[in-house]
Amino acid sequence: MALAAHRSAATPGIAPQRRPAPARALAAAAPRPAAAPQQHRAPRPHHPQRGPRAVAAPAFPSFRRGAAEAAAAASTAAFPGLQSAVAPLVPAALAAAAAALGAVALLTALAPASQAARRVARSNIPYVLIGLAYGVVLLASWQADTLALMMPGSWADGFKGGFNPQFLPSLDSVATLFSRSFTSASFLLHTVFINMFAARWIYNNGFDERLPTSHSILLAALVGPLGVLSHLITKAAFAAASAAAGRDLRPRGVQVRSEDGGGVITIMPYDG
Numbered sequence: 001m002a003l004a005a006h007r008s009a010a011t012p013g014i015a016p017q018r019r020p021a022p023a024r025a026l027a028a029a030a031p032r033p034a035a036a037p038q039q040h041r042a043p044r045p046h047h048p049q050r051g052p053r054a055v056a057a058p059a060f061p062s063f064r065r066g067a068a069e070a071a072a073a074a075s076t077a078a079f080p081g082l083q084s085a086v087a088p089l090v091p092a093a094l095a096a097a098a099a100a101l102g103a104v105a106l107l108t109a110l111a112p113a114s115q116a117a118r119r120v121a122r123s124n125i126p127y128v129l130i131g132l133a134y135g136v137v138l139l140a141s142w143q144a145d146t147l148a149l150m151m152p153g154s155w156a157d158g159f160k161g162g163f164n165p166q167f168l169p170s171l172d173s174v175a176t177l178f179s180r181s182f183t184s185a186s187f188l189l190h191t192v193f194i195n196m197f198a199a200r201w202i203y204n205n206g207f208d209e210r211l212p213t214s215h216s217i218l219l220a221a222l223v224g225p226l227g228v229l230s231h232l233i234t235k236a237a238f239a240a241a242s243a244a245a246g247r248d249l250r251p252r253g254v255q256v257r258s259e260d261g262g263g264v265i266t267i268m269p270y271d272g
Contacts, residue, residue: 078142083182086140090185093133097192100126104196105221108203109214121203126196134189141182149173195224202231210250211235 077083104126108117120126152173153166177183198220206213211234220227242249 077140077182078144078146079139082136083140086136086182090137090182093137094185094188097130097133097189100130101192101196101199101221105199105217108199109217112203112206112214117203121200121207127193130189130193130196134186134193137182137189138186141180141186143180146177146183149177191224195221195227198224198228202227205231209235210252211238212251 104120107114107120111117150169150173151167152170153168155166158164158166178187199217202213202216202220205211206216211231213231213234216227216231216234218227219230238250
């Protein structure tokens, strides 16, 4: 113990040596810079939990296209000059054709015994105008691959052996055609023409057969084949009912004497 006390005693005339302070202690003793004032941020608005983001469907090609798209379409058209000239008129032509179909259908269905309905049923002017518009738009829609898409196939594949029909339209080719604006417009004009023709045939056939046709005409204006089918069913129903009853159950025609007094004609099967 005496030896330990001797070692721990300070030697006279010599300053005691200190151990260097650790780096952590030095860092703690160093003066800290003043903290910058905190900036208060506005709280973010609370949004309710959103569902899955909806993916926008690709826009259907329209006639109001940009210059680049119109130039690309015109470059593939068989008649680019005609397509550029017709494009601004196509929407008006579609609207006029639809209005003509509606007017003819409503007039012949709701006022079948009127003079106006009979004149419309005899007139060919609506069909000529819609037919001309259809032909022009069809030419404007024609492209190098239009015929190949309408009737895909080849003679070589047809003669390979076995039953292998060619040149029949397919769903893929038809979908490709209808993705083009002018082709879709020509198809709409085609549909309007056929539906109007079907409605007029129903009206005139009902005139000849003394059958009610209003329901079939209105149906034909929307879906032509179903209107014709409705008229055929009406005709069959009246025939079956008349056979079962043993007498003619069709509506009687209205007899009107001609202006010159030369005879009597039956103009319509509607009594009013």
